[in-house]
Structures are given as structure tokens and as C-alpha cells.
Amino acid sequence: RGHLGEGAASNVVVGAGRSRAPPDLAAPGAGRLCLTMRMRLDCRVYAADGTLAARHNVLNEAVVDRGASAYLAALECFCDDAHLTTVQADGIIFATPTGSTAYSMSAGGGVVHPSVPAVLVTPICPHVLSFRSMVFPDHVVLRCYVPRDARADASAAFDGKHRMVLERGGCLEVMMSAHPVPTVNRVDHSADWLDSLKRNFNFNTRPQQKPF
DSSP: OOOTEEEEEEEEEEEEOOGSTTTTTTTTTEEEEEEEEHHHHHHEEEEETTTTEEEEESSSSEEOOOOSSSEEEEEEEEEEEEEEEEEEEEEEEEEEEEGGGGGHHHTOOOOOOOSSOOOEEEEEEEEEEEEOOEETTTTTTTEEEEETOSOOOOEEEEEEEEEEETTTOOOOEEEOSSSOOEEEEEHHHHHHHHHHHHHHHTTTTOOOOOOO
């Protein structure tokens, strides 16, 4: 999943007694801790009749995919009230900046800095090569419908858990949650995030080019 150094949209410095904080987290002589407020997504599943079937807050991503079906997932996606695209793929991922280094990255999505308040939309094995990962501002409402004439129902999962059937005519609605998760940084959100990329993914690591 995403790592602690990756996260949400803001840094907050708070006072803390050094005796109560781990030595490597307390700033020397300052008695301070640096917090990152990690954005989450508020995900609501609506049944075909419009009733609320489930609601989850996710730190990494919400996924709609074909589940056990042998057919491509057929989905209609909207950004606010504007039609975004028709999805014909194994599925689609709605991810936070934290989740940008989890399932979304494995599916070809970009890596997003924690200070960017954004929602990533990344297709999973799309049937059209021009369908690429997109980044939206955090104030939009994204909706993913399963058409009533789709060949099969879809499946939804939230941070890899709570898997459920998204029936034909049903909808997943995704928006920024009002409840971010505070995490403690060792240094600050940029330094921790970059260190996490280098340590966990060997980010842009290759032998140094030799001079002539």
C-alpha cells in the first residue's frame, strides 16, 4: 500500500514534549512534531433504486473492476455532472496522493506529491491505448455507473477490503473526505516522501554515466 511519507495536502507543526516523542521524530531543541494531513476519499455505493448501499472512507484507493466476470467491465464515468468517459477495461481506480504509489502506480498511474490536493483516476488494462491516468482537483465529485445493459455486474473494493457487487444500474460516488488522517513526519512531508520513493522503489536509480 502507500507509505507513511506520502500523504495529503498540508503540513502542520505542533508542539510536543520531547520526552513523549521518539528521539528521531522530535526536532532537536524545538520540541515540535511535523504532521501531514493525509487526504482520504469518501466513497458511497448506491443501488439501482438510488438507495445508499455502503459507505467507506479510504486512504489509498477505491476500485471498480470486472470481479469474477469473464467480460470487460463496462462503466460510465462522470466528473461532477459532465460525462468523463466510457470505460471498457478490467476496471478503474480512484486514488489519493497516498494511493498514487500503490495499486494506481502498478496500473501505470503517475506519482503525486503529497502537497497536491488531487484525485487520480487510473484505468486497469484499458482496451483503448489512449485511455491514460488522469488527475482531478480534490473538489470534484466523481461517479462511476454500471449501465443497465452491461453484460455483467461489476465489483467494488475499498483499500483492498469490503469487496461487494456493484449491480447493473448501481453507482459508486467518490469525493474528498472531510476527515483526513494525521501522520507524524520524521523531517517534513517532502523529505519523507522523497526518501520513501528512493528507499522503497529505488526511484530513478541506475549506474552513473561515465565520462568520455
